[in-house]
Amino acid sequence: MKKATLLFFFFYLSCLPVFSQQAAYSRVKILLNERNVFQLARLGIDVTHGELAIGRFFISDFSAEELAHIRAAGFQTEVLIEDVQAHYIAQNESINSRNPPNECPGAQERYPYETPSQFALGSMAGYFTYQEMLDILDSMAARYPQLVSVKAPIENGQSVEGRPIYWLRITDNPNTVEPQEKEVLYTGLHHAREPGGLSALIFFMWYLLENYDTDAEIQFLLNNTALYFIPCVNPDGYIYNELTNPAGGGLWRKNRKLNYDNTYGVDLNRNYGYQWGFDNIGSSYTPPSSVYRGTGPFSEPETKAVRDFCYQRKFITALNYHTYGNLLVYPWGYSDTPTAEAVTFDAFAEAMTLQNNFRAGTGTETVGYVVNGNSDDWMYGEFVLKPRTYSMTPEVGTEGFWPPVSSIIENCKATMLMSLTAAALPHRYGRLKPTNSSALTAVEGEITFKLKRYGLADGPFTVSLSPISDNIIAAGSPSVLQPAPYETLENAIAYTLDGSNLKEGDEVLFLLTLDNGQYAKQDTIRCFFMISPPVFEDQSNTLGNWEPATGQWGLTGESYFSFPTSITDSPSQDYDNNASSFLELGTPLTLTDFDRAFLFFRARWDIEPAYDYAQVLISVNGGDYIPLCGKYTTTGGQFQSVGLPVYDGLNQEWVAEEIDLTPYVQPGDQLSVAFSLISDGFNTRDGFYFDDVSIFLTDSLLTSVQSLPATQFRMAQNFPNPAQNYTLVSIEKANDAVFNSGKLVVLNALGQQVWHQPINGMAPKQTLRIDLSGWESGVYFYQIEADGRKTAARRFCVAR
Numbered sequence: 001m002k003k004a005t006l007l008f009f010f011f012y013l014s015c016l017p018v019f020s021q022q023a024a025y026s027r028v029k030i031l032l033n034e035r036n037v038f039q040l041a042r043l044g045i046d047v048t049h050g051e052l053a054i055g056r057f058f059i060s061d062f063s064a065e066e067l068a069h070i071r072a073a074g075f076q077t078e079v080l081i082e083d084v085q086a087h088y089i090a091q092n093e094s095i096n097s098r099n100p101p102n103e104c105p106g107a108q109e110r111y112p113y114e115t116p117s118q119f120a121l122g123s124m125a126g127y128f129t130y131q132e133m134l135d136i137l138d139s140m141a142a143r144y145p146q147l148v149s150v151k152a153p154i155e156n157g158q159s160v161e162g163r164p165i166y167w168l169r170i171t172d173n174p175n176t177v178e179p180q181e182k183e184v185l186y187t188g189l190h191h192a193r194e195p196g197g198l199s200a201l202i203f204f205m206w207y208l209l210e211n212y213d214t215d216a217e218i219q220f221l222l223n224n225t226a227l228y229f230i231p232c233v234n235p236d237g238y239i240y241n242e243l244t245n246p247a248g249g250g251l252w253r254k255n256r257k258l259n260y261d262n263t264y265g266v267d268l269n270r271n272y273g274y275q276w277g278f279d280n281i282g283s284s285y286t287p288p289s290s291v292y293r294g295t296g297p298f299s300e301p302e303t304k305a306v307r308d309f310c311y312q313r314k315f316i317t318a319l320n321y322h323t324y325g326n327l328l329v330y331p332w333g334y335s336d337t338p339t340a341e342a343v344t345f346d347a348f349a350e351a352m353t354l355q356n357n358f359r360a361g362t363g364t365e366t367v368g369y370v371v372n373g374n375s376d377d378w379m380y381g382e383f384v385l386k387p388r389t390y391s392m393t394p395e396v397g398t399e400g401f402w403p404p405v406s407s408i409i410e411n412c413k414a415t416m417l418m419s420l421t422a423a424a425l426p427h428r429y430g431r432l433k434p435t436n437s438s439a440l441t442a443v444e445g446e447i448t449f450k451l452k453r454y455g456l457a458d459g460p461f462t463v464s465l466s467p468i469s470d471n472i473i474a475a476g477s478p479s480v481l482q483p484a485p486y487e488t489l490e491n492a493i494a495y496t497l498d499g500s501n502l503k504e505g506d507e508v509l510f511l512l513t514l515d516n517g518q519y520a521k522q523d524t525i526r527c528f529f530m531i532s533p534p535v536f537e538d539q540s541n542t543l544g545n546w547e548p549a550t551g552q553w554g555l556t557g558e559s560y561f562s563f564p565t566s567i568t569d570s571p572s573q574d575y576d577n578n579a580s581s582f583l584e585l586g587t588p589l590t591l592t593d594f595d596r597a598f599l600f601f602r603a604r605w606d607i608e609p610a611y612d613y614a615q616v617l618i619s620v621n622g623g624d625y626i627p628l629c630g631k632y633t634t635t636g637g638q639f640q641s642v643g644l645p646v647y648d649g650l651n652q653e654w655v656a657e658e659i660d661l662t663p664y665v666q667p668g669d670q671l672s673v674a675f676s677l678i679s680d681g682f683n684t685r686d687g688f689y690f691d692d693v694s695i696f697l698t699d700s701l702l703t704s705v706q707s708l709p710a711t712q713f714r715m716a717q718n719f720p721n722p723a724q725n726y727t728l729v730s731i732e733k734a735n736d737a738v739f740n741s742g743k744l745v746v747l748n749a750l751g752q753q754v755w756h757q758p759i760n761g762m763a764p765k766q767t768l769r770i771d772l773s774g775w776e777s778g779v780y781f782y783q784i785e786a787d788g789r790k791t792a793a794r795r796f797c798v799a800r
Contacts, residue, residue, distance in 0.1 A: 118210065185317075188321045190233045193402075194324075260287070274381035279334075356417065435490070594699060612677070628659050675688065721797060730766070744756065
């Protein structure tokens with residue numbers, strides 16, 4: 001008895017170093033000044049997870065040993081949180097998000113996904129313990145046996161400490177491998193201290209299972225795609241964090257390999273075989289380093305298990321979930337060079353980040369740093385024993401490795417489009433974007449749109465327009481488009497409104513549908529019917545209406561929505577450091593009687609996220625300027641205009657911004673509009689552009705004018721367009737169309753008639769020549785007027 005007790009005592013003592021409390025960690029800002037993250041990486045410090053402000057600082061969680069090493073190398077540091085593990089626990093006692101919630105009225109829903117009814121937070125600071133993860137996987141298989149396989153260990157794949165590495169499959173026949181199905185892989189927890197990746201995968205899996213019966217897209221994907229999941233690549237490290245920090249906040253990163261120098265752990269995401277050990281910057285050869293790559297490629301049983309699993313499958317796309325930084329990283333990681341298929345990776349990343357605006361690119365484009373021996377490089381780079389896999393790494397969240405409970409579901413929703421898109425890309429897949437103005441000024445017109453193809457499969461797409469509101473009489477025929485890979489095509493579909501059932505300011509709702517021949521995606525288009533011309537309209541062809549108070553605001557022809565120019569904060573160059581650029585109306589507008597007031601403009605921007613920002617603002621009766629909420633604004637963070645609406649990040653496509661001014665103004669007010677851009681002392685980008693600004697005041701007592709039916713006339717787009725000396729307009733008249741007098745009329749941007757010519761009421765076809773001699777450059781509109789009625793106007797440009 002004494003002998004057994006003594007043996008147990010010695011066994012207990014031997015286990016103490018393994019399961020004792022982890023070393024202290026702090027949240028630290030490393031000041032880069034004239035240095036860069038490459039110099040930091042040479043110390044064996046992980047710089048791929050955290051907040052990087054290039055040329056300024058890098059923020060992450062570091063052990064006391066790492067911090068001493070960093071300081072010894074001459075880096076200046078600032079400790080932000082002394083005991084970050086205690087912080088991770090305490091933050092949930094008085095839940096505070098880093099940024100205040102977005103309280104903009106009417107701001108569009110960024111992530112349109114309902115939380116699955118069976119998704120619940122875990123007991124470890126809101127994250128799942130290892131056993132909770134296993135129980136959830138079992139529950140999925142029990143509830144949805146027709147869609148998800150029972151979890152199974154990867155064959156011959158166990159962790160260093162002998163634990164199984166589980167996988168499962170979600171598809172319509174989960175217990176059968178169907179060779180015709182496309183295959184996609186999702187992994188989590190390569191690094192043990194990144195539980196947010198596991199949460200995102202569990203959220204996504206429940207969402208698929210619960211919505212299969214009602215969501216056509218999910219039904220198609222699971223009927224034609226096998227989605228494979230390895231939720232926890234590093235079970236030993238994850239359980240170690242759970243044992244040392246059961247309330248959450250454990251910061252062990254690597255696996256639990258006992259190294260030759262009696263230190264523990266290999267960084268599994270530096271242990272894959274492609275370009276393993278390429279240099280000592282992207283990984284380290286010293287075991288104490290947090291990015292220690294191991295003794296050789298695939299030296300660790302966990303990475304061998306993933307490798308062998310990939311050999312058995314034909315994965316087309318893969319997402320390897322990590323935290324944190326709000327990034328989407330793709331190959332190459334080991335070098336500064338892009339892959340030969342960079343166009344494909346760029347397009348895939350664009351499709352995945354349309355909602356969350358994660359910064360996407362290679363390692364040097366996102367974290368400013370190279371990484372060798374990582375999973376993405378191997379999954380894509382190895383193509384002899386398996387097909388190439390388009391593999392990417394989401395780095396989720398911005399609040400450290402253990403974000404507060406209040407952020408977990410929002411972070412999960414931020415990954416949903418990425419996960420769904422990874423499953424859709426092997427198929428015929430595109431994204432549709434309406435491009436028309438929200439202001440409809442005629443009862444007949446067109447809804448314009450862009451379609452971009454992202455998927456790998458060829459085939460046609462059908463775009464259709466349907467009425468939702470009862471003030472729409474008809475919509476035109478569907479448009480069938482077949483773009484080449486990653487090509488964007490533009491088109492339009494006509495509509496006719498019910499003039500007898502329209503008042504100025506009425507909402508007009510359309511349903512825009514994209515059918516890829518496999519399933520349909522729909523989007524509601526909200527417009528407003530306007531009879532009165534805008535009280536203010538600026539085509540951004542001159543600065544005549546604007547007064548640059550500060551900065552370098554000016555015209556540019558490099559990018560515009562309507563030819564020939566737009567207005568930007570820094571023409572022909574990036575904006576300056578420490579910029580405070582402000583552009584306002586030269587003369588305030590006096591608002592007459594109205595029911596509602598709207599501001600419309602087109603915009604695009606490239607602004608350093610989280611630090612620099614642009615705003616659109618109004619001043620009423622000479623008061624302070626107020627920043628406005630739009631469809632595309634986000635909430636300013638701690639380095640911006642905190643809690644207020646801002647534009648930041650990258651939005652390369654021109655968007656139609658729409659802002660309801662009614663809550664801010666009333667008849668008789670003096671209104672001024674302004675645009676601003678603010679930057680800090682580091683990292684400049686292209687800036688903010690705007691075009692086609694208009695302000696409409698609506699009067700609900702006004703009703704629509706009668707229009708010429710589209711069935712009686714077909715007025716073609718003029719040619720040439722843009723035009724210089726002349727342009728031609730062709731007109732076709734239906735045989736039964738009768739009118740006494742008619743003319744072709746040209747209006748300038750202010751709605752003033754500048755030219756007209758009678759048309760032949762008897763000719764079925766005719767072409768009119770417009771002499772443009774002496775006309776100023778700019779935007780013009782033309783339409784037919786006959787018997788007190790008008791056709792919808794078309795637009796053309798004169799360029800000198």
